[in-house]
Amino acid sequence: MSWMPRDNKRKSVLPKNPTVRQLRNFSRDPIVRKAITIVQDSLARQPYTIDVIGGRGKKIREIAAVQNCIEHPNLVDSRSSFTKRLLDDAMVLDAMCAEVAKARSTKHPVYLYPVDGSTIQMVVPYDYTDDNAVRYMQQQEDGMKYFTAKDIAYMQRSYFTYQPYGLSPIMMAYQYVRFYLDSIEQANEKATNATAEFLISLGEGINSEQREKFIEYMKNDIEGTGRIPVVAGSKSVETKQIKAINSDGLYLQWLEKLTQIVGVAFGIPPEKLGLVIANDRSTGEDQENAMTQELIKPYAAMMEDLYNNYVIANMGLGGVLKFRYIFEDSEMQKSVKSKRVVDEYYKGVLTENEVRRIMGYEESTSDYANMTYPEKTANINVDLGIAGGFNGNGNIKDTTNTEGGDSNEKDKD
Known part of the structure; x- marks a missing residue:
């Protein structure tokens, strides 16, 4: 470096x-x-x-x-x-x-x-x-x-x-x-150093009187005005940088x-x-x-x-x-965490109440809340008498000769 x-x-x-x-x-x-x-x-x-x-x-x-x-x-x-x-x-x-x-x-x-x-x-x-x-x-x-x-x-x-x-x-x-x-x-x-940034040389042949006149000219007519100094004479004016002028x-x-x-x-x-x-x-x-x-x-x-x-x-x-x-957690962390927890719930790794605890919600009092998703699905199917799944697909269970059932009703597709 x-x-x-x-x-x-x-x-x-x-x-x-x-x-x-x-x-x-x-x-x-x-x-x-x-x-x-x-x-x-x-x-x-x-x-x-x-x-x-x-x-x-x-x-x-x-x-x-x-x-x-x-x-x-x-x-x-x-x-x-x-x-x-x-x-x-x-x-x-x-x-x-x-x-x-x-x-x-x-x-x-x-x-x-x-x-x-x-x-x-x-x-x-x-x-x-x-x-x-x-x-x-x-x-x-x-x-x-x-x-x-x-x-x-x-x-x-x-x-x-x-x-x-x-x-x-x-x-x-x-x-x-x-x-x-x-x-x-x-x-x-x-x-903070008060040293000037440039050193000015008026060249050879300049006497003290001419030097003083140039100083007065720079002081009275140039400094603070923003104008470019213009001088005449046979001798060139040279400048030398003696201090940093930028960051x-x-x-x-x-x-x-x-x-x-x-x-x-x-x-x-x-x-x-x-x-x-x-x-x-x-x-x-x-x-x-x-x-x-x-x-x-x-x-x-x-x-x-x-x-x-x-x-x-x-x-x-x-x-x-x-x-x-x-x-x-930040909003991004909450989103990532929520997606991971929900995925694990549907894969049967977590129960509903475990998900709710992880996400900071109150536990559910549902009979199925302490079951994993596959267990919950199977138990609901049994409890509701649905043979092919609780989304309404499949055959309806034969309720013939059961309480409230119609003896003339057959299995329906």
Whole structure:
């Protein structure tokens, strides 16, 4: 790839290997921050439900306690502020951390406190066979404090076998975005520099008086008027460009190129970041769906694991209740889903009530609703006494000598 030309003596805006502080500062860049904010705002207000698994009753009190823990995770945060705090570290450091504290109250049995993910260190090696083994440590004012895997919820999006820490989207894009910030700095420097774009040479034989007269002429009669300067004399007037006069010279095209890279790292359409014009044929709905699938849902899964593994499980309700976010399907997804479900119904894979549940409708009370389509057809044929099918084709069943039947009636074609 051909990179933007640069002066080797010029100091880079961002260092090659960033520290945690520099990474956090970088996350405040407007382009990156917008990508982070999209996820934060979405999940902070995303509707959710707490399902009862396996028909174990309504569990009204238990669900109310779980909701209380989620809506008020600690004495300071609401669900919205708690979610935003955790997601910031999740996307900046790939380290979404919360301290878990049990309480005696049945109405609020678990408290969750956000923790700076950069302060948590892994204990290596770790005894995976002992539930009470020390897993994490944190340097505090009174010394090093140790935590078990039950005390600290440490959630990541990416995992490796060769190191315990993950890789955030900001880290993935960092080296590319470093060039992007350099281009902004350089473009700003060039755009705001007061140096003239051209150097004018009046040629040889011009004395100081003639030079001053030409300066006055340019200043009083040409600058700001839009007129083309015309001069006379035996000496030619030469010009030399000494500064960029178009966007190519300012390297502003790198804004679009590197904004696209940020979008790829986060899994978000680059035009959502505000600096890139869409150049594909995707509809707005397609883009929203892609952003939901590639950016929002992976972090939603991390929050779901947090509540299921550290709130519901700590209440002794693991396998009984399950927290999940509710994502509405797009119209295209609904159409595809509907067609697939209906096809499976007619092929005898699903019953009518299974179809209704999948599509979000209330279950039917029909006697045939829990049968597959072939079973339903066969039972209706029997119940209605139709030999050749319930569409009215075929022979009508002989009802001779049956209650209500006509003894003189014969089988009709």
